[in-house]
Amino acid sequence: MVNKKEQNQKKMTPREYIRYKVRSLPIGDCYMSNDWKYVGEAMIMVTRIHPQGTYTLGFYVVDTYCLGVKDSSFHFSIDKFQYEEMLNDIKSLMMKVSYEEVHNLVYGAVAFAEEGGIQPDESFKLTQYILEEDTDEVPLIEYDFGRDGKHFLCANDRIELSKYAPVLKKTVGDDFFYLLPGMKEAKPGSEYMDLSFVDNMMSALEKMKKCSELPEEAYSFVHPEYPAELNVKHKWLAEMLYSPEKSVYLTDDDLSRILALPHDELRDDLENIVLYETGQTYSGISEEQWNGEYKSVILHCMLLLGELGDEASLPTVLLTLCQNADYYDYHFGDSLSDVYVPTLYMIGKNRPGDFMAYMKMPGLYPYARIRVTETVAMIALKEPERRDEVIGWFRELLMFYDGRLEKCECCDGVLIGMMTNDLMNLKAVELLPELKKLYDTGLVDEMCCGNFKTVVKEIKGDKEPLLHEYSFDIHERYRKLKRLLKD
Incomplete structure (x- = not known):
């Protein structure tokens, strides 16, 4: 006979389980991409092991230069065969590391991004629960973030640049760098022009043009006869x-x-x-x-x-x-x-x-x-x-x-x-x-x-x-x- 506790657990969706239960599972193997120190972006996988021998995996794309967690996803309670297939796919790109290394890289990158006013990707609101809570119980490992300690925005295109550069401008002023595909070298934040500012300026100019074309009331007052000579008592x-x-x-x-x-x-x-x-x-x-x-x-x-x-x-x-x-x-x-x-x-x-x-x-x-x-x-x-x-x-x-x-x-x-x-x-x-x-x-x-x-x-x-x-x-x-x- 199934007890009430087991019944409630079975009713949980994968998202609910991850939010409320997955941290009670032991951590398994963790993996991190080999070249993250050189490219400023790390691919990370964290494993949680269920009592029945299945695995819940958390995947994180972490920008260590500027943006913190750019994306994340999960696979819930996959079997051993699926898990081993996944390991075969990633083993040439990623190396096994300790959980402490993964934990400090993820949360360190998130904290550095937040200094620039940038929040983790929306998906991290759920996938953060596959990680341990960020407390002093996890031994601290210090990593270097950004470039020379400054935020370095490597944008994929101008759309991404216009999304994040104004946020950096607001929080750290000109004290950041940015790079677009095709640029030979990074530029300082002082050279960035907010494209939305240009759009707003063009919108204002259009509005000014429209307003200047509005019809005006013609001046047509009929004057009375004014005195031709000044007459005063004093x-x-x-x-x-x-x-x-x-x-x-x-x-x-x-x-x-x-x-x-x-x-x-x-x-x-x-x-x-x-x-x-x-x-x-x-x-x-x-x-x-x-x-x-x-x-x-x-x-x-x-x-x-x-x-x-x-x-x-x-x-x-x-x-x-x-x-x-x-x-x-x-x-x-x-x-x-x-x-x-x-x-x-x-x-x-x-x-x-x-x-x-x-x-x-x-x-x-x-x-x-x-x-x-x-x-x-x-x-x-x-x-x-x-x-x-x-x-x-x-x-x-x-x-x-x-x-x-x-x-x-x-x-x-x-x-x-x-x-x-x-x-x-x-x-x-x-x-x-x-x-x-x-x-x-x-x-x-x-x-x-x-x-x-x-x-x-x-x-x-x-x-x-x-x-x-x-x-x-x-x-x-x-x-x-x-x-x-x-x-």
Whole structure:
């Protein structure tokens, strides 16, 4: 009668037996290829002997230069005749060695490979059990691995090279060698170029080309009549703001003098300067102006209007955001966000309807529009209790652009791509369905925030957004802009 223990053993598959039982069997003869020290690769066979006289064999292909266990396999419980046939096949290529030699070569090569970030072949997860566990009970034999102690990757082809060389680069830097068939001598890791990097670069160039070919909204804003003459109550104010010496900076004393004026009078003068100066430059910037001394009078006015914080100035400020690209390059350079976003927030945070009306105007410059969406996002970031209001604002805008993006009406792919960054900063997972409709058109500029899959990952992820740090104190704003404009 078969007992329960024997029944359970019989039910075991060969893989299960190897994993759970084979180490209880005695080790038989072990063999290793003769020339492994010269070629850097060893063929190894380890035998386990079953009580009934059958044999389980483990075979290992071990790269001692770099990769450790490249491959392994097993034959489970073969009879004596099969075993002797196998020995006849290998005896001219392999020599009998002690188990300790085999054990140290295999585990030493695995450890050396892991120093380079390379794991054993997947098959070793099972075949390792035909070997003894790597403990101090197995006497230590030291072998030399690599070439001069460094990883030496002898790749069969470029596919294998591109699989392992980037891993070595990541873990040991350039401190390795590699060799391909046909190469006269090995090359140092510093000469390896990651082919996947080249592929990624080509992919990025293709994406850039595709994005550069996306249709853009044509600039078509119809300008109002601007004042032909400058009219201000406080002439010294205009003289100060137009002064070349004050072109990029107002001192604390200057600001104190200006802000001591009655605020309604100061606001009127600042807005009159803005409208007059816009009238002088809206149709184009002359070569003389480009080459002349920089005058940031409109920049001064935007900062001062923000400091006053009067909602009545919002129409004038939004009018300056209806201009062409040259206008912004000439008046603001790279400081467009730092000038507009805090100012728009301070005078318009309670006027989201005005912001919406502006975003629905046709024919505007996308890099001006984006200052408004960034400002609206800032409302939720600075006033979390208003998040639902801000999400609703963006939902209305996204739904408005659905069907208009294809016609570049009030928006284009650049604007949607840049606005996506605001939604990522807000972690606006609620707006993904509306945003997906726009991305599905294939017309969104993916150079801004990546493809939709990347956007979803960022919005749903736990990583904190990297927010641009804005100053709201006018003294600090000037100090920051002075550094920015001087650079």
